[in-house]
Amino acid sequence: MSGDGGGLGGGTSVRPRVGAPVRTQGPPDRAGTLKDLSRPGRAGWSFPALDVPEVRVPAEHARQRPPELPEVAERDLVSHYTRLSQLNYGVDTGVYPLGSCSMKYNPKIAEVVAALPGFQRLHPQQPDRTTQGALELLWRLERALCEITGMARATLQPPAGACGELTGLLIMRGFHSKVGDPRRRIAIPDSAHGTNPASVRLAGYEAVHIPSDARGLVDVSALEKLVDEDVAGLMLTNPNTLGLFEEEIERITEVVHAVGGLVYYDGANLNAILGRCRPGDMGFDIVHINTHKTFATPHGGGGPGAGPVGVTERLVPFLPFPRVERGEASDTYRLETDYPDSIGRMHGFLGNFGVLVRAYAYVFLHGREGLKEVAERSVLNANYLAHRVKEAFPLAYPGRPMHEFVATARTLKEETGVRAMDVAKRVIDLGYHPSTVYFPLIVEEAMMVEPTETETRESLDALAEALLQAHREAHEDSDLLHEAPVTTPIRRLDEARAARHLKLRW
């Protein structure tokens, strides 16, 4: 993004450009859906002439009426989806400080290597001897992820973080069942991501909610009271969803281990501690990683992700199959499926391999020092931005934030009636993607901001100025915020109407 100038401590004034950074203009005939462009007989497809005899599908199986797919020329497709892309904001458009989502720059070289035919054109049912390079890539990535997290082995199969959570919980279930000690409950903090309790349910457990204390950390005395021998384990993000490091982490993992439970590390915030400390050294038994958050694999507008899961030595037997194994004597790799205690298969094939190639590129480009720098700069950026906006949007809890911070618009709401969501919408008019709002649920008028390490100081200053401007305007002319955004092609949408009058297809 272009530097708009700026300085420290508000010394120099910054004028953020005004207007949403998405397309707003276009000829009216191009609006509407692809179906609106459809004309009978128009087409994009082409195939070679049929070079074998025609056959007929048995009549009882034949389709009677063709599906009503749009009939458009390739040129229509291109202008339609190019236009849609221009209505969309991505990391490439500008700063994307969506807390908890870690929307950092996605290196272009990762796209190039993932598209190499030796990866992109590999069939998952090929014999191992034709896929040695791919298997070695998975092996090397697994080793690196284990080193980064302090785990013994990992599965790269889960296609997203939430699936990693389910994998980890099923591993817990397998572990406890193996020793004839089926347990029924999983402890999770009240600040947890929604996926945690949802995964707990899918794994057949009940959630026990652990309160946070006045510092925004796990209330350890409450934890001690709530965990017993019916608790299979604890799920924890560290730094937690308030962006704060759980300072009593050693005590927390001890408490859970003392009752025979396991401790699960939700890797949503692993990017904050790369090379500084490791979940394994904190006492965690199971770790999942969100490759898009930690290793900058692009999020695709909602996926694909990848959610590798690492475990300590005693849990290795329970990992999903297939696993990549390395030949003892020779430098060869093979996929193995025969593990009697394995929880089974979490994906049809090997998971999101194309995403893992990108993660591999990111890890080895950075190397040991570079990964550490990722954590350092992301924490520096978050602290700097928090500092820049604290007078307007104070931190919800007093501690030192790590890679993201949770501020609150509670005072602003009391003073002006302007809510966190209104601030977010005004920030759009000022040219930026806003932060996450209303999460974590335990913070009133939460604004969860994660600038990531790939933003320049100039862009942080400009974003800070936009937030401060919105705060000023809330006091001076609050309609600017209540009515925002006004510069987007589509303004605030009626979500209640969407749910009441369901229109889910054309």
Add this chain to the structure above:
Amino acid sequence: MRFAPQTDADVSQMLDAIGLTSVDDLFDRIPPGVRLDRDLDVPDGISEMEILRDLRSLAARNRHVDDLVCFAGAGAYDHYVPAVVWALAGRSEFYTSYTPYQPELSQGVLQALFEYQSMICELTGLEVSNASLYDGATALAEAVNLARSTPGRDRVLVSASVDPRYVQTLRTYGRGAGYEPEVFDVVNGRGGRPQVGEDVACVIVQHPNAYGLLEPARDLFDLAHEGGARAIQVFDPLSLGVLAPPGELRADLAVAEGQVLGNHLSFGGPYLGVIAARMDDVRRLPGRIVGETLDVDGRTGYVLTLQAREQHIRRERATSNICTNQTLMAIAATVYLGWLGPRGLEELGRRCAAKAAYAADRLSQIPGVEPLFPGASFFKEFPVVLPRSATEARDVLLERGYLAGVPLPDAEGRALLVAVTERRTREEIDGLASALREALA
């Protein structure tokens, strides 16, 4: 290579502003006992040229399907991916964005997903689709969770001709959800007669099935309905230009591997989980759903809707734990289906069926090679029995440049599953037949 842009001067000025003296101070809340007091045992960082060299050398150690003539299928298929698909799905405004939480900045992804949902409904003859799941196997697991939400109906019946990897995935998910999928027998690779009692949640049939064969799906779904269970069909999206759609076969839920819709093989992923259902089940569907609505000025726009089903609102009572799905793959599928249109889809289906029939005919002319299920109809994939181990034959044919198929455990390991897409030419099919003839001679 690094992507953090701060200069040394930036770092010191920013630390100054915060009131800290060193970067280490930023991490002072990490207790000393858990700090890593050494460097990570990961190699030193490298340049872009070096990572490219490293990954090119790994890629060169794979034999990919531009190098081998691909007759392998069994759940992933070498269909042609038109250039336009990734020219559009690969636009960085799409692929570098997040889940559309701020709809005003995400109309592109939201509208593309609405169009995806619409096309999946048209394709399947069902009433509602979500915005994607991970892949075919996990989509089936999600469909089963939906079917089991009817109280008292817990059992899951699955045909022996459903892809074994799907059944393994169900078995894993069932460990948490509390069921064990029960496999019912088939006769000559298809059909069967599941006993559908009042405790059965669903009957799962794949059509075309894991052998590539056409199933008497209507009859099986009628059996499911007579017992009050839901009928779930695992389908091939590219069969639906020529085969009757799940809705017409009276399936209640249809799930598919959407890789075939414009997505690359990529050694098994990222793929696309497709799920479609009847409107009655819309509030039980897993994952994201996009709905059309109006903005404050009355303009048509799109939002994530029915979010009360989802984990970030409903937490432990959510219909699924899905958060990140496979949006980009769904956008690729949308562009691909737009490229095909109804006629292209039909032409594609006709080509696959004709080429597979031709291949089956050519292979059956080889002495000792027979269909595994004589007389059975198939779409684009079929099993043959060889006079020797199918794995050995497949390995011999690799040396001749053919990925001849996927060996099956049937017929004492002599069965080979052969898939033929529109990409295969008559010459390639004839070449496979001669190579196999020589390998068996």
